[in-house]
Amino acid sequence: MTSSSPLAIQATQLSKRYGPHAVVQNVSFALPAGETLVLLGPSGCGKTTLLRMLNRLVEPDEGSVAVQGQDVRTQSAAALRRGIGYVIQQVGLLPHYTVAENVGVVPRLLGQEEPQVAARTEELLRRLHLPPERFAGLYPHQLSGGQQQRVGLARALAADPPIILLDEPFGALDPITRASIRREFRELEELRRKTVVLVTHDVTEAFELADRIMLLNAGQVQQLGTPKELLFRPANEFVRRFFDAEKFSLQLRTLRLADVMTYIPNEVHNNSLHTYKSADKVLPLSVTIQEAIEALSSPSGLQTSAEEEAVVWVEAGNSPSATAYISLTLPQLMTAFGRALQDVQTA
Numbered sequence: 001m002t003s004s005s006p007l008a009i010q011a012t013q014l015s016k017r018y019g020p021h022a023v024v025q026n027v028s029f030a031l032p033a034g035e036t037l038v039l040l041g042p043s044g045c046g047k048t049t050l051l052r053m054l055n056r057l058v059e060p061d062e063g064s065v066a067v068q069g070q071d072v073r074t075q076s077a078a079a080l081r082r083g084i085g086y087v088i089q090q091v092g093l094l095p096h097y098t099v100a101e102n103v104g105v106v107p108r109l110l111g112q113e114e115p116q117v118a119a120r121t122e123e124l125l126r127r128l129h130l131p132p133e134r135f136a137g138l139y140p141h142q143l144s145g146g147q148q149q150r151v152g153l154a155r156a157l158a159a160d161p162p163i164i165l166l167d168e169p170f171g172a173l174d175p176i177t178r179a180s181i182r183r184e185f186r187e188l189e190e191l192r193r194k195t196v197v198l199v200t201h202d203v204t205e206a207f208e209l210a211d212r213i214m215l216l217n218a219g220q221v222q223q224l225g226t227p228k229e230l231l232f233r234p235a236n237e238f239v240r241r242f243f244d245a246e247k248f249s250l251q252l253r254t255l256r257l258a259d260v261m262t263y264i265p266n267e268v269h270n271n272s273l274h275t276y277k278s279a280d281k282v283l284p285l286s287v288t289i290q291e292a293i294e295a296l297s298s299p300s301g302l303q304t305s306a307e308e309e310a311v312v313w314v315e316a317g318n319s320p321s322a323t324a325y326i327s328l329t330l331p332q333l334m335t336a337f338g339r340a341l342q343d344v345q346t347a
């Protein structure tokens with residue numbers, strides 16, 4: 001992100017008290033358009049209150065919020081609703097409205113024409129894997145929790161707001177559904193262009209989705225940075241301890257193939273510069289070590305080498321004429337990962 005990117009949200013010195021409790025204390029951040037910021041921290045640390053100050057559901061005692069460069073206090077409720085989508089854990093679907101009616105609520109409130117609302121609803125339901133032929137006429141109680149969550153997301157996206165606020169959007173789901181919806185969510189083109197602020201207390205979720213994480217404790221920012229910075233350069237003891245229990249799994253989700261390629265021995269590079277077959281699995285350097293392990297462990301699409309070892313091909317750099325690919329086995333990957341970790345921790 002360049003410094004010239006326009007700021008989607010700028011929060012300045014936000015504070016909020018409830019009685020004697022300072023729930024949010026002096027929180028500031030600047031969020032460039034297109035970035036995903038995750039608010040993370042233990043229960044009661046002020047995440048939801050901070051999120052709700054961004055769309056004026058909670059008024060701060062001190063400080064200010066600017067959205068697209070304009071103070072939110074000077075924007076009408078309708079303008080804020082158009083510019084900022086909001087999804088909460090309880091989904092909040094209207095029980096007597098069908099799926100399609102729920103998705104169309106905000107565009108209708110904003111006065112959009114019926115054919116336009118219907119087309120947008122159909123497009124979004126399809127994109128969120130809820131085929132409208134089957135789902136458009138159902139009522140919320142006829143849906144599973146995961147399906148309801150997707151309708152909630154479709155509803156927040158319906159008016160195509162540039163900013164989306166999500167409060168524990170996957171919180172009510174079981175861990176397996178949660179992981180798969182999270183993956184769909186990450187891959188949703190519709191969301192990639194948007195500025196997202198997401199509240200969670202799930203560390204893995206934060207690491208999988210965030211460009212930057214704000215870790216809060218008792219209303220105060222402990223650290224604001226990339227997942228890599230929080231994991232490998234914790235600002236204080238609270239930050240270090242917060243990630244300690246899940247450190248290894250987070251390291252796998254934070255380091256990418258690009259970070260470990262220099263630790264792959266030369267002989268591997270030299271022996272494996274072949275042209276790959278189109279059916280083979282090819283990974284870009286941007287995938288995480290976790291994703292590479294999953295690719296190496298899944299039964300489909302694997303090529304088997306002479307030693308019967310699973311390999312993936314990795315884009316190992318571009319020459320002017322062609323992309324070079326090297327093959328990588330799980331043991332080679334894990335050795336390189338171990339070396340990269342040692343270096344990053346002692347650097």
Ligand SMILES: Nc1ncnc2c1ncn2[C@@H]1O[C@H](COP(=O)(O)OP(=O)(O)OP(=O)(O)O)[C@@H](O)[C@H]1O
Pocket residue numbers: 018023041042043044045046047048049050201
């Ligand atoms: N309207 C309110 N009146 C009084 N106290 C409140 C109100 N809203 C929140 N609080 C208190 O403020 C603190 C922070 O609440 P908040 O919901 O922002 O935390 P959170 O980090 O989102 O927690 P969780 O992860 O459990 O949802 C809590 O102690 C809560 O009891």
